[in-house]
Amino acid sequence: xxxxxxxxxxxxxxxxxxxxxxxxxxxxxxxxxxxxxxxxxxxxxxxxxxxxxxxxxxxxxxxxxxxxxxxxxxxxxxxxxxxxxxxxxxxxxxxxxxxxxxxxxxxxxxxxxxxxxxxxxxxxxxxxxxxxxxxxxxxxxxxxxxxxxxxxxxxxxxxxxxxxxxxxxxxxxxxxxxxxxxxxxxxxxxxxxxxxxxxxxxxxxxxxxxxxxxxxxxxxxxxxxxxxxxxxxxxxxxxxxxxxxxxxxxxxxxxxxxxxxxxxxxxxxxxxxxxxxxxxxxxxxxxxxxxxxxxxxxxxxxxxxxxxxxxxxxxxxxxxxxxxxxxxxxxxxxxxxxxxxxxxxxxxxxxxxxxxxxxxxxxxxxxxxxxxxxxxxxxxxxxxxxxxxxxxxxxxxxxxxxxxxxxxxxxxxxxxxxxxxxxxxxxxxxxxxxxxxxxxxxxxxxxxxxxxxxxxxxxxxxxxxxxxxxxxxxxxxxxxxxxxxxxxxxxxxxxxxxxxxxxxxxxxxxxxxxxxxxxxxxxxxxxxxxxxxxxxxxxxxxxxxxxxxxxxxxxxxxxxxxxxxxxxxxxxxxxxxxxxxxxxxxxxxxxxxxxxxxxxxxxxxxxxxxxxxxxxxxxxxxxxxxxxxxxxxxxxxxxxxxxxxxxxxxxxxxxxxxxxxxxxxxxxxxxxxxxxxxxxxxxxxxxxxxxxxxxxxxxxxxxxxxxxxxxxxxxxxxxxxxxxxxxxxxxxxxxxxxxxxxxxxxxxxxxxxxxxxxxxxxxxxxxxxxxxxxxxxxxxxxx
RNA sequence: GCCCAGGUGGCGGAAUGGUAUACGCGCAGGACUCAAAAUCCUGUGGCCGCAAGGUCUUGUGGGUUCGAGUCCCACCCUGGGCACCA
Numbered sequence: 016x017x018x019x020x021x022x023x024x025x026x027x028x029x030x031x032x033x034x035x036x037x038x039x040x041x042x043x044x045x046x047x048x049x050x051x052x053x054x055x056x057x058x059x060x061x062x063x064x065x066x067x068x069x070x071x072x073x074x075x076x077x078x079x080x081x082x083x084x085x086x087x088x089x090x091x092x093x094x095x096x097x098x099x100x101x102x103x104x105x106x107x108x109x110x111x112x113x114x115x116x117x118x119x120x121x122x123x124x125x126x127x128x129x130x131x132x133x134x135x136x137x138x139x140x141x142x143x144x145x146x147x148x149x150x151x152x153x154x155x156x157x158x159x160x161x162x163x164x165x166x167x168x169x170x171x172x173x174x175x176x177x178x179x180x181x182x183x184x185x186x187x188x189x190x191x192x193x194x195x196x197x198x199x200x201x202x203x204x205x206x207x208x209x210x211x212x213x214x215x216x217x218x219x220x221x222x223x224x225x226x227x228x229x230x231x232x233x234x235x236x237x238x239x240x241x242x243x244x245x246x247x248x249x250x251x252x253x254x255x256x257x258x259x260x261x262x263x264x265x266x267x268x269x270x271x272x273x274x275x276x277x278x279x280x281x282x283x284x285x286x287x288x289x290x291x292x293x294x295x296x297x298x299x300x301x302x303x304x305x306x307x308x309x310x311x312x313x314x315x316x317x318x319x320x321x322x323x324x325x326x327x328x329x330x331x332x333x334x335x336x337x338x339x340x341x342x343x344x345x346x347x348x349x350x351x352x353x354x355x356x357x358x359x360x361x362x363x364x365x366x367x368x369x370x371x372x373x374x375x376x377x378x379x380x381x382x383x384x385x386x387x388x389x390x391x392x393x394x395x396x397x398x399x400x401x402x403x404x405x406x407x408x409x410x411x412x413x414x415x416x417x418x419x420x421x422x423x424x425x426x427x428x429x430x431x432x433x434x435x436x437x438x439x440x441x442x443x444x445x446x447x448x449x450x451x452x453x454x455x456x457x458x459x460x461x462x463x464x465x466x467x468x469x470x471x472x473x474x475x476x477x478x479x480x481x482x483x484x485x486x487x488x489x490x491x492x493x494x495x496x497x498x499x500x501x502x503x504x505x506x507x508x509x510x511x512x513x514x515x516x517x518x519x520x521x522x523x524x525x526x527x528x529x530x531x532x533x534x535x536x537x538x539x540x541x542x543x544x545x546x547x548x549x550x551x552x553x554x555x556x557x558x559x560x561x562x563x564x565x566x567x568x569x570x571x572x573x574x575x576x577x578x579x580x581x582x583x584x585x586x587x588x589x590x591x592x593x594x595x596x597x598x599x600x601x602x603x604x605x606x607x608x609x610x611x612x613x614x615x616x617x618x619x620x621x622x623x624x625x626x627x628x629x630x631x632x633x634x635x636x637x638x639x640x641x642x643x644x645x646x647x648x649x650x651x652x653x654x655x656x657x658x659x660x661x662x663x664x665x666x667x668x669x670x671x672x673x674x675x676x677x678x679x680x681x682x683x684x685x686x687x688x689x690x691x692x693x694x695x696x697x698x699x700x701x702x703x704x705x706x707x708x709x710x711x712x713x714x715x716x717x718x719x720x721x722x723x724x725x726x727x728x729x730x731x732x733x734x735x736x737x738x739x740x741x742x743x744x745x746x747x748x749x750x751x752x753x754x755x756x757x758x759x760x761x762x763x764x765x766x767x768x769x770x771x772x773x774x775x776x777x778x779x780x781x782x783x784x785x786x787x788x789x790x791x792x793x794x795x796x797x798x
Numbered sequence: 799g800c801c802c803a804g805g806u807g808g809c810g811g812a813a814u815g816g817u818a819u820a821c822g823c824g825c826a827g828g829a830c831u832c833a834a835a836a837u838c839c840u841g842u843g844g845c846c847g848c849a850a851g852g853u854c855u856u857g858u859g860g861g862u863u864c865g866a867g868u869c870c871c872a873c874c875c876u877g878g879g880c881a882c883c884a
Contacts, residue, residue: 190881231802231879238801238880245884263884276884317882343882353884361799362882398883536879570878606822607810612803620810620823626837627822633837668812671821678821739817744865746817784864790816794864 021632023596027703031130039717040084040092040135044503044519047089052523053080054499054562056531056539057095059491060121061102065128067586067604067616068571068578074601075568075610075666076530077134081699082661083527084135085723091523092135093502095142096125099150100491101179101195104410108455114410115450118145128589133597133702135719140505144494145410149501151445152514153494154415156546157404158438160210161416161430165549166404168433170206172280172303172346173403180456181407182207184490185400186239186538194538202303205460208414208487209401212545216240216397218559219544226560229567229611235536241398246382248391250275250327250354253335257287259327262349262396265359266386269331270377272354276319276339276366278346279303287338290324295340302342317343317366329354330389332377341366349396402542404489409454409463411488413446415439419475419482427477437476439484446484462486495539496546499526499561515555525558533567540565566664569613571604586616598701599624605666605700628704631677631697635708640684647730649679650689654726657696666700673697687712692724739790740765742774758785765791 034040042050055076058069077092084090098118106121107114122143129136142149160166174183178198182205187194212219220240223233245264252258259275277284279302289295298320319341326335343362344353357367357374367374386393405414416436422428423435430436439446449470454463464470464486475482500515503523507516531539543561551559570577573584591600603624608614644650653676660669676693685693690712698705698718709718738752738761748768752761762783765771771793778795785791 189879234802235879241880241883243883261884265884341882343884345883348883355884360884362884365882396883533878609811614810617810617823623822629836667810668821671812674821737817741816741865744816744863749817782864784816786816786865790865792816792864 019636021629021704023598023628023703024593026707027131027133027597030703030706031133034135034717034719035138037717038139039719040090041137041139042089042091044091044140044507044523047091047522049088050523050527051080051083051088051090052503052526052528053077053083053090053092054502054526054529055092055094056529056535057097057495057498058125059097059100059102060118060125061106063587064124065132065588066578067588067591070132070588070600071571071604071613072530072532072568073129073132073134074604075664076528078601078605078666078699079528079530079661079664081135081702081719082658082723084719085695085698085721087722090135091137091140091503093140093142094129094134094136094138095144095498095502096122097144097491097495097498098122099145099411099494101181101406101408101410102491103145104408104454105179105195107410113450113452114454115145115448118143131592131597132588133601135702137502140502142498142501142505144412144491144498145448147445147447149498150412150448150494152501153412153489153497154439154444154446155441155514156493156497157412157415157489158441158444159553160549161438163549163553164430165211165214166208167211167430168206168208168436170204172202172204173207174200175203175205176200177458179408180458182403182405184403184492186402186492186541187490202305203460204303207403207405208416208485208489209403210545212402212542213397213399215545215548216242216399218548219399219541222544222560226563226565228562228565229533232533232536232540232565232567235533236541239399239537239541242395243397244393244395246386246391247350247394248330248354248386248389250330252287252338253326253328255288255325257283259283259338259352260350261352261354262394263354265356265382266391267379267382268356268359269329269354269385269389270380271356271358271375272329272331272336273357273367273373273375274337274339274355275327276341276344276353276355276363277322278344278351279340279342280346281340281351283352284322284340287322287325289322291320291322295320295322298340305342317341317362317369319343319366319370321370330391331380331385337372339366339370347400348398402490402545404493405487406490407458407460407462408456408488409448409451411448411491412494413448413464413470414485414487414489415444415446416485417473417476417482418485419477419480421480421482422475422477429477437482439473440476448488462488464488492539492542496542497550499529499543500524500550500556521557524556525560526562527564529562529565530568531565532570536567566611569608569611571613571616573616575615591618591621595621595625596628596703598704599628602628602670602700606670608667610664610666627674627677628701630681631701631704631708634677634680634685635690635711639687639690641686644686644689645683646676646679646685646689648733649676650692651726651730652732653696654692654724655728655731658723658726661699670700673700694718695721695724736788738764740768740771741790741792742771743795744792747771747774754788758783758791761785761791765793 080090080092104114107117174188176183176193176198178196188200243264246266248261250259279299319339322338325338327338329336355363357363419435426434428434428436451467471484471486473482473484503519504516509516547561548559550556573586578585603621653672656672657669694705694709706718735751736754738750740748748771750764780793781796782794
């Protein structure tokens with residue numbers, strides 16, 4: 016018996032090096048016969064390094080991919096860095112570094128860490144979003160949207176983060192706060208670039224029914240899209256040519272509408288002949304100053320102002336009713352005006368109470384009929400708004416647009432309604448982000464690039480006159496909205512001339528499995544679907560849903576709370592990898608709870624996995640027992656369980672099954688066959704150890720390219736089963752019985768049991784329920 | 799307020815409507831050791847009992863069923879998401 020120690024550190028380093036040199040995880044991108052694209056959300060290297068939560072996510076995805084590879088698929092598991100954008104820039108600001116230099120440092124660090132976790136990454140196809148070779152195509156994506164009328168510029172009230180000093184998309188404002196830094200977002204009226212995601216709203220919603228995604232993520236997208244069906248009803252204004260269109264989902268309450276409310280920003284406010292103009296304008300101004308957060312902080316007490324001198328007419332009962340403006344009505348939803356029904360709507364009731372308005376007790380009517388009677392029109396509204404792309408920051412993809420004063424004055428331009436604006440010609444891409452010493456956000460609604468004349472000076476692509484480049488950069492979520500399309504084409508010869516190679520794309524898409532965090536439900540996962548639909552419609556992609564199967568992993572918490580630096584409970588994987596090894600950490604993370612559930616990281620129980628892998632090591636140090644094998648049935652049961660558990664992302668129970676098998680191998684001994692099969696089952700979870708023991712068994716090729724074991728259904732069960740005998744549903748005995756016995760045989764066996772006999776003697780048997788190969792239940796008459 | 803997910807031993811968790819508590823952690827006792835660590839063995843939900851055994855137990859209360867952690871109804875609690883969207 017050898018007593019060689021399990022030197023995980025040497026073993027893991029050895030195999031990581033060998034796999035890389037042997038290109039073990041590099042599929043043949045052009046010739047693969049059974050492509051399987053196993054994609055995981057790439058990390059943003061914003062902080063000190065990889066988070067144990069990243070490792071949790073990557074390991075879970077990798078296990079699935081490793082099994083697929085062993086099932087004969089050509090698995091492609093790429094990795095990269097989402098290193099452009101506010102998160103990386105904020106980190107650079109915090110540590111006083113320049114983001115362009117810091118990116119290189121973070122890159123080295125992240126790639127080192129990502130190498131150490133033992134995933135089957137296809138390193139040759141890695142990409143970084145801040146690489147001009149990559150963002151050249153991000154700009155190209157922008158240009159395509161522009162050319163097809165899906166990118167436009169518009170002045171409107173937008174979210175502004177006073178700390179990040181930039182505008183934000185609606186999706187990046189969480190409960191009134193900036194998604195990145197947590198500052199309260201303000202509203203500002205600014206001219207910005209938008210993507211017309213709302214054009215795709217119907218498909219974004221309808222396709223959710225067709226894709227296999229974690230249900231909670233689908234629900235989040237549905238809520239965010241916020242479809243509601245209702246009616247558009249016209250309220251004319253007494254003695255006036257004007258009228259107000261309102262949107263309501265409850266036309267059946269029309270008789271109870273006792274006043275009308277406009278959003279403070281509603282255009283009619285300026286037009287109507289209002290008597291108390293000064294008072295109204297004061298309210299409009301006050302409302303404009305308020306941030307979302309302010310409004311929430313006020314406890315939603317209703318404020319507003321009556322528009323004196325005008326009255327609206329309820330089209331149902333022809334009554335004259337007052338008109339108000341109030342900030343509880345949003346300018347950006349519906350028509351920016353509502354009919355108020357204080358009897359049926361809580362918000363209207365609150366407002367009516369604050370302003371002492373009468374509440375009507377008019378009964379409900381048939382909504383369909385009343386809409387017809389008053390000449391209303393059925394309409395569907397969505398809460399989803401267009402995607403705000405501009406950011407007044409430095410560290411991002413420059414928006415590839417040029418504005419020409421001369422053309423604007425002459426009304427010339429590339430797109431209707433956008434005089435003076437031209438896309439940078441595609442052959443001139445990328446518009447490279449220049450190194451700028453003072454990259455800090457300025458807070459004046461302009462990017463730092465607006466202070467760099469050598470950057471913004473350009474010639475107009477239309478007329479050749481001196482013109483000015485757009486100086487804002489694009490939202491980071493644009494970088495990640497198409498990255499998955501680039502991976503397989505990064506090394507393609509044609510990848511120099513086109514963003515994604517059509518032949519390779521046809522072969523590898525759509526992505527077979529996408530794994531990532533649920534926190535991106537309405538951010539990344541919505542944008543990426545939108546961009547895919549656009550390129551599908553433009554004929555560049557053969558699919559419109561990029562990820563037919565998506566699984567959200569659970570959240571890994573620590574000490575009962577979400578890991579965060581301020582709480583000081585962030586777990587760094589490095590120390591665990593150096594102390595226990597990547598295989599132990601991988602298995603520990605996967606063992607603590609179901610993958611889709613997440614769990615609490617406690618190092619106390621990591622010892623169980625340490626013991627397990629050391630036991631496995633020990634088993635393989637001892638010789639095998641030869642041909643006759645007592646473990647065949649346990650083995651086949653384990654193969655079945657591990658196979659189906661991996662498919663269902665239930666890695667915790669798969670590991671438990673492996674433990675049971677290993678325990679039996681240690682006590683009963685195991686043959687070569689059992690050992691080989693065991694190592695294969697272990698390989699996705701502990702790839703280094705499995706590979707090492709595989710080699711020591713005399714194999715010269717990688718276990719990760721071996722065939723996944725198959726089970727024999729006939730061997731999954733024992734010949735006997737424990738027959739549970741119940742009397743009135745209470746267990747009285749357990750008898751070893753032959754599988755497949757008939758009811759009368761089981762009954763005979765059961766009656767022969769002394770305790771059962773005693774229980775049956777107490778009454779008369781009414782019925783006997785027999786569940787094959789499981790239990791028999793005597794139901795007594797007395798009950 | 800609305801929408802999800804969940805509530806099971808001291809802890810993480812396991813259970814196609816069919817032996818609740820698999821697997822692991824922890825704990826207790828034992829073996830090995832001069833000793834410790836490591837390892838191995840045994841035990842480990844509560845209550846009653848010397849024991850055999852009995853009995854109760856999956857957030858609470860009802861229901862369906864021969865049989866409910868699992869299905870139905872009501873409620874309580876925790877975590878997450880959305881939130882003045884008409």
